[in-house]
Amino acid sequence: MSDIQDWTRFGRVDADGTVFVKTSSGERAVGSWQAGSPDEGLAHFARKYADLVVEVDLIAARLNSASADVPQAAAAVKKLRDGLDEAPVVGDIDALKTRLDELAKHAASRVEEVKAVKEEERAEATAKKEALVAEAEELAKRDSHWKATGERFAAIVDEWKSIHGVDRKTDSALWRKFASARETFTRRRGAHFAQLDAERKVIAAKKEELIAQAEELSTSTDWGPTADALKGLMAEWKEAGRLAPDAEQKAWKRFRAAQDVFFNARSEVFSARDAEYEQNQEAKEELLKRAEALDVEGDPKAAQAAFREIQGQWGEIGRVPRSAQNKLQRRLRKVDDAIRAAMDVAWRRVPVEDNPILKQMRQQVAEAEEKLERAKSTGNSKQIAKAEKELAGKQQMLSLAESAR
Incomplete structure (x- = not known):
């Protein structure tokens, strides 16, 4: 009621102080006023009407708000409308009834809208959780990528908690399916690593055996056969399989250390031997200079005799570095071939008799x-x-x- 002074249109106070409100269906008593004049009594109950109007305005505003609790606002409209016939107020009751009826219709419409939105959100949330369940069931079938799959299961749980709006019954049923898939994965992963541990125990035993053999061979001075044996152990090592990364690294260091002991010792011996062989190479190169300087064409017989002497000295000198061996032999053979050819020509020149x-x-x-x-x-x-x-x-x-x- 905008004008509280226009109270006589909607109410009156009789001689005994009873306050009445006027409506289209007649009058009804709303209270008693003994504390002052009739106008003050009407004004008092008119203010109560004004408070009621303000409450209705607030409810109407909430219904039009996007964040409103629509069912709660609709319930408030109904409560006000149901109690309006007994409300102890003086004012335009008929107009307020009309407004509350319109608000009730609007509230009902908004309730249906909210219900539809919630149904859509519920369906979307349910679909998301169903998709997570389907993914979990597929993940449970995997035979590899155990770490990544376990991390994905943990991430699914976090995603699951962030999805709201699914009804309790559906949510519980979906969660049971997800939990079952996760449990299946957990069991299969446990079985896989149990088997892997068993296999690694066998591998560890094999590699301990190979390490022991390598350590036993590490002090051998039988260079050729031992080097071949160590190469064989290396092939067995690769075929044996792998341990867990840390264990594999530690075992490999021990195995490699044993091999290094042997090959370092061999390298030192070969280095000393190569130094001796280099001296032999120098000596044979001097012999080659003498052989290549022989007068093969002029006196092949004398050249042949001198070459035989050179060959004798050649054998006495001993071995040379492997890198020079073939080159030196080719040069020596070239002189030998030249002498043989010259001797053949000389032989042909001798009379038959x-x-x-x-x-x-x-x-x-x-x-x-x-x-x-x-x-x-x-x-x-x-x-x-x-x-x-x-x-x-x-x-x-x-x-x-x-x-x-």
């Missing part, structure tokens, strides 16, 4: 002929066949030698 080799071969043929005659005189067929075969072979060799001249 003076060639000592041909003389020797003719003598062998003559001896074979005599042997055949003796065999024939005995009449022994086996001896005759054997003598004939020997004679034919020596004649063939002589023929080839003579044709090569």
